Amino acid sequence: MSGQKxxxxxxxxxxxxxxxxxxxxxxxxxxxxxxxxxxxxxxTKAFLWGGGEALRNQFRLDDLNQELQAENARLxxxxxxxxxxxxxxxxxxxxxxGVNPAxxxxxxxxxxxxxxxxxxxxxILNKGSEDxxxxxxxxxxxxxxxxxxxxxSQHYSYGLTLMNPEMSVGARxxxxxxxxxxxxDGVSTHRALMRNLSAHYVLYPGDTVRTSGFSVFFPPxxxxxxxxxxxxxxGTTREVEVFLFQDFSTLRYVTVVENLAxxxxxxxxxxxxxxx
Amino acid sequence: xxxxxxxFILLFVVQLLVWNYSNFLQYVFIVFLPVMxxxxxxxxxxxxxxxxxxxxxxxADFLVNGxxxxxxxxxxxxxxxxxxxxxxxxxxxxxxxxxxLSFHRQRYTKFATATLMLTSVFLLVYLWVDGAGMYSxxxxxxxxxxxxxxxxxxxxxxxxxxxxxxxxxxx
Numbered sequence: 001m002s003g004q005k006x007x008x009x010x011x012x013x014x015x016x017x018x019x020x021x022x023x024x025x026x027x028x029x030x031x032x033x034x035x036x037x038x039x040x041x042x043x044t045k046a047f048l049w050g051g052g053e054a055l056r057n058q059f060r061l062d063d064l065n066q067e068l069q070a071e072n073a074r075l076x077x078x079x080x081x082x083x084x085x086x087x088x089x090x091x092x093x094x095x096x097x098g099v100n101p102a103x104x105x106x107x108x109x110x111x112x113x114x115x116x117x118x119x120x121x122x123x124i125l126n127k128g129s130e131d132x133x134x135x136x137x138x139x140x141x142x143x144x145x146x147x148x149x150x151x152x153s154q155h156y157s158y159g160l161t162l163m164n165p166e167m168s169v170g171a172r173x174x175x176x177x178x179x180x181x182x183x184x185d186g187v188s189t190h191r192a193l194m195r196n197l198s199a200h201y202v203l204y205p206g207d208t209v210r211t212s213g214f215s216v217f218f219p220p221x222x223x224x225x226x227x228x229x230x231x232x233x234x235g236t237t238r239e240v241e242v243f244l245f246q247d248f249s250t251l252r253y254v255t256v257v258e259n260l261a262x263x264x265x266x267x268x269x270x271x272x273x274x275x276x
Numbered sequence: 277x278x279x280x281x282x283x284f285i286l287l288f289v290v291q292l293l294v295w296n297y298s299n300f301l302q303y304v305f306i307v308f309l310p311v312m313x314x315x316x317x318x319x320x321x322x323x324x325x326x327x328x329x330x331x332x333x334x335x336a337d338f339l340v341n342g343x344x345x346x347x348x349x350x351x352x353x354x355x356x357x358x359x360x361x362x363x364x365x366x367x368x369x370x371x372x373x374x375x376x377l378s379f380h381r382q383r384y385t386k387f388a389t390a391t392l393m394l395t396s397v398f399l400l401v402y403l404w405v406d407g408a409g410m411y412s413x414x415x416x417x418x419x420x421x422x423x424x425x426x427x428x429x430x431x432x433x434x435x436x437x438x439x440x441x442x443x444x445x446x447x
Contacts, residue, residue, distance in 0.1 A: 011322045011356070018330045018352045025334070025345030026405070041338045048339060049296055117298055119406045120343055165410035186410050187302045 038151060042158045046124045050112040064252060071142040104219050107132055107256045109139075112156065116189055116248055121163040123147055125254065128155040137258040138217035143246040144224040145169050146254050148217055157256065162192065163248055170212040171224055171242075176201050179212045182224065182242060189248040192225065197238040203230040209242050216262040283438055287312055288332065295340045305403065305423040309336070309347070310354045310394035311431035314361070315438040319374050322359060329355035343406070350402035354394050365390040379436055391431040392424065399423050 029038055109125040127133050129152045139146040139159050147161035160167050163184045171182040171194055180196045194209060207227040213220020223245055230240035259265075287308070294306055313329060333348025341347060363371060365386050370377070379387065399420055407416050 011326070014323045014326050015352060015356045018326055019349060022330065022333065022345040022349035022352065025337075026343055026349060027345075029337075029344035038344065041344060044339060052296070115341075117295075117302065118341065119302075119410055186407075186415070 038158070039153050042124055042151065042156055043153060046112045046126075046156050050124075050126075053111065053113055060250070060252075063250070067250075068253075074142065103259060103261050105132070105258045105260055107258070109133075109157070109254050109256055111252050111254060114161065114248070114251065116163065119165065119186070121161045121248075123159045123161050123254075125149075125157040125159065125256065126155070127256065128153050128157055130154050132258075133157045133256050134258055136217065136262065137256050138219075139254050139256055140218065140222055141246055141251060141254050144222060144244060145211060145218060146246060146248075146251065149256060161248065162244075163189065169218065169224070170214040171209050172212040172220075173197070173203070173227070173240075174208040174210065175204070176207075179214065182209065185241070190225075190244045190246070191228075192242045192244055194227075194240045194242050195233070195237065197230075197240060199232055199236055199238050201238070203227060203238065203240050205229060216259050216265050217257075219257060219259075280438065284312060284316075287434060287438065288336075292336060292340050295336070303419050303422050304426055305399065305419065306430055307395065307398060307402075307423070307427045308431040308434045309333075309351055310398045311391045311435045312438065313351070313355055313358055314390055314394055315377060315435050318362070318371060318376060322356060325355040325358060326352050346402065346406060349405060350398045353401060354398050357397055358394065361390050361393050365393070377435075377439055379439055384432060387435050388428060388432055391435065392428045395427045395431060396424055399427070 107127060109127040109131075111123060112126045113124040115121045115123075123139065123146065125133075125139070133149060133152050135149055135152055137149045139149060139161075145162055147159040147164070148167060149157045149159045151158045162169065162182075165184070165186070168181040168183050170179060172179050173194070178197050178201060180194050182192050182194045185191045185193050197203070205226075205228050209224045209227060211218045211220055211222040211224060225242040225244040225246075228241040228243055230238050233239050291307070291309055291312075298304075298306060309332060313325065316325065316328075329351040330348045333346075333351040334344065336347045337344045359371070362377075366377070366382055369375075370382075375381075377387075403416055403420055403423070407419070411419070
């Protein structure tokens with residue numbers, strides 16, 4: 001009888017110990033990505049599953065080529081527009097020397113691994129600290145916002161995608177200029193929800209949603225998607241569904257964007273918070 | 277290395293592949309790790325089973341899943357409850373005699389019931405912790421039910437594969 005009791009107590013203690021250990025692991029891995037075990041996990045995942053992702057993309061080469069061609073055309077169009085604008089500006093004024101409007105630094109990267117079927121989805125890119133990528137940089141594609149870099153190793157970057165409850169993007173509605181957070185809807189790979197919008201505005205489906213530029217991660221005016229139906233939440237705010245331009249199931253090439261003024265902005269915010 | 281060990285390792289790899297490549301739906305989470313624990317030898321003690329569950333869970337999270345510790349958190353209770361479930365479904369005699377589980381003697385329905393019970397424990401912890409704050413209760417319940425049914429359907433053939441040898445003995 002005493003032996004049975006000891007055995008039960010020992011099992012219960014082991015159970016509690018293992019559950020606490022799992023919870024500690026879970027907590028540390030979801031809040032601090034840059035711990036050694038997570039870095040090792042990211043490297044291993046990139047090594048193990050990178051081949052599979054490359055193989056998957058091999059079967060999509062035609063689609064990818066078409067996407068690249070379309071992106072190329074869009075970029076050329078924009079470049080031409082900038083050239084015309086620069087030429088017009090030069091005629092009118094001299095630009096003051098030393099003024100550098102380039103606040104963002106862009107680094108192209110390829111997706112090595114990306115989860116799409118979980119609640120907390122992540123992305124691993126083939127560029128790391130050696131390539132100039134730093135944590136807390138934004139990840140975008142030509143079709144919108146992808147995620148945020150959370151941790152960086154020498155050759156790889158680990159980020160949370162928009163398909164993650166821990167991530168939201170500051171977005172702006174085209175017609176009304178309303179700003180609100182955009183969250184993933186938790187189910188689809190191409191649908192999100194924009195929340196906390198004023199209830200008195202009438203929202204029409206088909207309106208373009210862009211980044212607000214209020215966060216330190218993403219430049220303003222990156223197209224994210226178009227609105228669908230909206231609904232009133234608790235009678236006070238409005239929530240609208242957004243069909244993303246970026247379909248996460250077909251993502252391969254991305255651009256990491258670093259806000260060069262981020263540290264200055266966050267330091268300023270910290271100073272103000274301390275003063276209050 | 278014993279054939280059953282090789283099968284166990286191979287099925288664990290298959291589970292990892294399923295998790296990595298089943299990108300089709302957010303409504304379904306396919307898991308057969310609970311039935312793999314159920315099919316381990318009866319004489320294995322609860323403590324060693326819980327330790328094995330923890331290691332398997334951490335390994336799965338390390339190699340595939342995003343959140344380290346989540347699978348371990350859900351799999352350890354499965355290991356802890358395995359003996360109770362065997363007692364409830366297969367009876368006390370099998371534990372007293374130290375017999376191996378076998379499809380020939382215990383039948384599919386009993387395996388399906390035991391699998392359903394253990395998988396339900398795993399999914400309850402896993403989906404609740406993973407989806408907390410993200411999904412409504414209705415969505416989580418729907419995902420739970422669909423995942424439970426699909427996982428149980430997948431788990432029964434997995435159990436058959438793992439217990440082929442002991443089943444063969446009774447034939």
